[in-house]
Amino acid sequence: MKMSTVVRTTTKLISPFLVTYAVYLMVYGHLSPGGGFQAGVVLAVSVILLITSHGYKKVRKRFKFKEVGMIENISAVFLVSLGLIGFMFGSFFYNFLTKGKFGSVISGGIIPLFNVSIGLKVGAAFTFVFYILLRWVESD
Amino acid sequence: MIPLLVACPLLFAFLVSLFDVLGVRAKITRFLFLTGAISPWIVFFGIREKVPLDEIVGGYAKTAGIQVSLDYINVYFMLAELILFFAVSIYSIEYFSKHRKNGKIYSLLLLMHTGLLGAFISRDLFNYYIYMEIASVSAFALIAISEEKGAKRAAYKYLILSLTASYLFVFAVGMIYLKTGYLNAELIRGSILPSREIDVAAGIAFSALLLKAGVFPLHSWLPDAHSKAPDPVSALLSGIVVKVPVYGMLLLYLSLPLTKRFLTVLMVVAFASIFFGIVLMIVERNIKKFLAYSTVSQMGYVVLGVSTSNILGSVYYAFAHALIKGALFLSVGALIRAQRSKEIRNLSYRGDAILMLSILILSLAIGGVSPFVGAYGKSLLFEGMKKPLEYILYIAGIGTLVAFTRLNYYLLKSRENFNAYSLQRMPPFLLSLLVLALGVYYGQRIDYMDFVLIVSAVIGFVLLRRSGIIEKDIRYRFSKTVGEEINIFMTVFLLFTLFLLLQNF
Numbered sequence: 304m305k306m307s308t309v310v311r312t313t314t315k316l317i318s319p320f321l322v323t324y325a326v327y328l329m330v331y332g333h334l335s336p337g338g339g340f341q342a343g344v345v346l347a348v349s350v351i352l353l354i355t356s357h358g359y360k361k362v363r364k365r366f367k368f369k370e371v372g373m374i375e376n377i378s379a380v381f382l383v384s385l386g387l388i389g390f391m392f393g394s395f396f397y398n399f400l401t402k403g404k405f406g407s408v409i410s411g412g413i414i415p416l417f418n419v420s421i422g423l424k425v426g427a428a429f430t431f432v433f434y435i436l437l438r439w440v441e442s443d
Numbered sequence: 444m445i446p447l448l449v450a451c452p453l454l455f456a457f458l459v460s461l462f463d464v465l466g467v468r469a470k471i472t473r474f475l476f477l478t479g480a481i482s483p484w485i486v487f488f489g490i491r492e493k494v495p496l497d498e499i500v501g502g503y504a505k506t507a508g509i510q511v512s513l514d515y516i517n518v519y520f521m522l523a524e525l526i527l528f529f530a531v532s533i534y535s536i537e538y539f540s541k542h543r544k545n546g547k548i549y550s551l552l553l554l555m556h557t558g559l560l561g562a563f564i565s566r567d568l569f570n571y572y573i574y575m576e577i578a579s580v581s582a583f584a585l586i587a588i589s590e591e592k593g594a595k596r597a598a599y600k601y602l603i604l605s606l607t608a609s610y611l612f613v614f615a616v617g618m619i620y621l622k623t624g625y626l627n628a629e630l631i632r633g634s635i636l637p638s639r640e641i642d643v644a645a646g647i648a649f650s651a652l653l654l655k656a657g658v659f660p661l662h663s664w665l666p667d668a669h670s671k672a673p674d675p676v677s678a679l680l681s682g683i684v685v686k687v688p689v690y691g692m693l694l695l696y697l698s699l700p701l702t703k704r705f706l707t708v709l710m711v712v713a714f715a716s717i718f719f720g721i722v723l724m725i726v727e728r729n730i731k732k733f734l735a736y737s738t739v740s741q742m743g744y745v746v747l748g749v750s751t752s753n754i755l756g757s758v759y760y761a762f763a764h765a766l767i768k769g770a771l772f773l774s775v776g777a778l779i780r781a782q783r784s785k786e787i788r789n790l791s792y793r794g795d796a797i798l799m800l801s802i803l804i805l806s807l808a809i810g811g812v813s814p815f816v817g818a819y820g821k822s823l824l825f826e827g828m829k830k831p832l833e834y835i836l837y838i839a840g841i842g843t844l845v846a847f848t849r850l851n852y853y854l855l856k857s858r859e860n861f862n863a864y865s866l867q868r869m870p871p872f873l874l875s876l877l878v879l880a881l882g883v884y885y886g887q888r889i890d891y892m893d894f895v896l897i898v899s900a901v902i903g904f905v906l907l908r909r910s911g912i913i914e915k916d917i918r919y920r921f922s923k924t925v926g927e928e929i930n931i932f933m934t935v936f937l938l939f940t941l942f943l944l945l946q947n948f
Contacts, residue, residue: 369464376461383454386446394502395446 306356314356321349325422332418333411339418343425350430359437368434375427378420385413385420445498445511447486448521449561449574455479456553463546473536476549480532483560484525494518510566510627516697519758520563520683520690523765526877527682528556530870534773535675537866538780548588555581555679562687568616569626571694572609575655575687579605582684586672596925597667603929604664604936608651611940612691615648619699628698637700642947645699649709650940652695655688658746659716660939662739663932669738670731670785674776677731681738682769686761689742692749693757708946709750716743717839724846725907730775730787733850737809738768740843748824760820763808763878767817770874771805774798777867778854787850791857797868801875802854806847808878811840812897814887816878837896844900845907852904 305311328342354362389397400412408415459475490496490513499508513521535552539545558578565571583605587598616626622640625631635641650661657665669681695701720740727733741764748757777798778790792799808815821840825833 372464373461376457376464379457380454380461383450383457387450387454389501390447394498394500395450396501398501 305358311356314352318349318353321345325349325426329418329422330408330415333414334406334408339421340425342418342422344429346422346426347429351433354433354437363434366430371427371430374423375431378423378427382417382420382424385416444486444490445496445513445564446500448483448564449557451482451486452479452553452556452560455482456550456557459546459553460550463550469545472546472549476553477532479553480528480556484529487525505627506625506630509570511564512566513564516693516754516758517563517690519762520686521560523762524559524563524683527679527765527769530769530773530874531675531678534867534870537864538673538675544588548585551581551585555585559683559687563690566628567626568619568628568694571691572613572616575691576609578684578687582680585676586668589671589673591671594671597671599925600929601664601668604932605655607933607936608654611647612651615644615651618644628694631698635700641699643944645695645701645705646944646947647940648695649692650943652688652691653712654936656685656742656746657739658712658742659719659739661936665739666732666735669735670729674772674779678769678772681735681772682765685738685742686765689745689749689757689761693754696749702947705946706750706752708943710747713743713747713750714835716740716746721839721842721846725849726912728787729785730779730790731785733787734768734771734775737846741768744824751828753824753827756820756824756826759823763816763820766874766878767805767809770801770871770878771809774801774805774871777864777871780867781861787853789857790854792854794860795868797872801872803851804875804879806851810844810847812893813882813890814879815882816885818887819882819885841896841900841903844896845903848900848904
């Protein structure tokens with residue numbers, strides 16, 4: 304599946320911006336609309352756009368199956384262990400990092416960290432879903 | 444400390460998955476899987492002394508946070524889950540060792556462990572729903588992973604019906620939230636007033652949970668899903684996954700004002716389920732389907748406990764049934780693995796004394812014969828019940844024993860030499876010894892009334908055999924395609940929901 308030059312160039316231009324937007328949504332998730340899940344979906348879309356325009360086989364060479372799986376699992380392990388670290392400070396999922404002025408990025412404590420790990424987990428999982436579904440469709 | 448029960452297996456589920464992706468040796472993933480399966484036990488031993496225990500996750504206020512607790516309602520569900528999952532994890536190490544994707548399977552099993560534990564500790568309707576979904580989603584995947592013909596179809600049917608029920612359940616939870624402003628069961632109880640909306644929410648939520656529990660008119664996904672799954676997964680599904688909706692029913696019972704008429708309808712449904720399961724057990728030829736129909740029948744007893752406001756009876760019966768049915772599936776799985784057949788007539792346990800003993804003990808225990816733990820659950824269930832209902836239950840007990848007499852008759856009749864793996868023989872045997880030990884611990888003695896029951900069951904079996912019903916080959920099939928089948932089941936489900944809703948008018 305290879306689309307025209309116009310589409311390929313445009314998606315190549317858009318994808319990096321989508322990644323930036325996803326990072327913004329992750330980091331500022333507790334201050335503005337957004338959050339981990341949305342950021343993850345946007346992150347996955349940046350890869351899915353490339354898949355639709357360039358074809359699955361080419362994209363898979365850059366974003367490898369194994370690496371995507373590793374990102375997914377490492378972020379999930381990080382998420383649960385953040386909750387477990389909270390036990391040392393009192394209870395499960397206790398917010399032990401509250402510092403800074405109200406309204407600044409670091410005032411969220413562990414919430415931005417959560418958003419980042421959820422974003423990576425969701426993004427990697429969505430990419431995975433598309434990889435696995437496209438394995439059956441792809442025939443070029 | 445309670446959330447640690449759920450967090451440990453979740454962490455190990457992801458670790459197993461990570462190490463599987465990294466491609467480390469199978470020994471290490473197996474070790475991590477076992478650690479994850481045992482880790483809740485360690486936490487449980489740490490908190491067992493303080494057991495009526497209550498906690499809000501993260502230390503927030505009660506109105507904002509998620510409440511988790513361990514008390515008389517759920518501690519037995521927890522124990523059943525922990526014991527059964529431990530047995531299943533040992534069994535599945537042998538069972539899945541040759542499987543190509545065993546890392547993924549271990550990870551899914553641990554996720555199911557997480558979901559079950561999380562659902563059982565939560566006192567918050569929405570949190571309960573989330574964890575129930577984690578358990579069911581892993582169940583769909585674990586059924587579909589089986590290589591047997593028809594497993595994908597069974598998993599698909601289960602997926603569609605179970606997800607529809609989940610959406611309706613979360614819709615009902617939303618209605619309760621709208622009326623009361625809380626999701627916490629205790630706070631709902633404190634602020635609820637009887638109203639039309641609450642009645643509708645109760646009807647929808649109960650019909651969704653009855654589908655997930657596999658009770659009679661909504662049971663149609665259960666026999667396929669439970670019989671096509673790999674054996675250890677069947678043990679988990681039939682043993683404990685169907686108990687999660689029962690816990691949800693108890694939560695709803697404790698938090699919503701249910702009308703008398705609604706509970707009566709629930710009781711009728713429970714009785715219908717008990718007898719329907721027994722009738723199909725008597726004619727079924729596939730041994731795993733036989734056990735699955737037995738689950739339909741036994742879930743009737745558990746729901747009966749809810750409908751007669753007998754929470755303790757329901758809890759203890761669910762505990763007993765989880766252990767017995769899990770062990771039955773595991774021992775039958777060892778037979779099937781060794782003899783490569785699922786037909787009751789071709790199987791035999793004569794070559795193996797341990798499996799023979801455990802299947803005999805479990806068959807007696809499931810019929811409610813003392814001194815096994817099933818009898819204790821049954822005696823609690825009978826407490827405060829009206830006389831005519833008690834006699835009907837005695838007849839149902841004889842029916843269960845007739846069906847299990849048939850199973851043991853065929854297993855005794857044919858003789859075949861076989862070698863079962865010792866890792867597959869020991870877990871069900873230990874579970875059946877536990878069933879005996881717990882029965883003695885709860886003060887069950889040998890009761891002469893039970894001999895009457897067993898003798899009448901044997902006589903009933905001989906009569907049925909003479910009449911030729913048992914030998915007949917009964918096959919029925921509604922339709923050819925999956926789509927038609929799902930449409931029929933969905934219509935039944937929606938009609939049943941409508942029926943429950945109309946009860947409160």
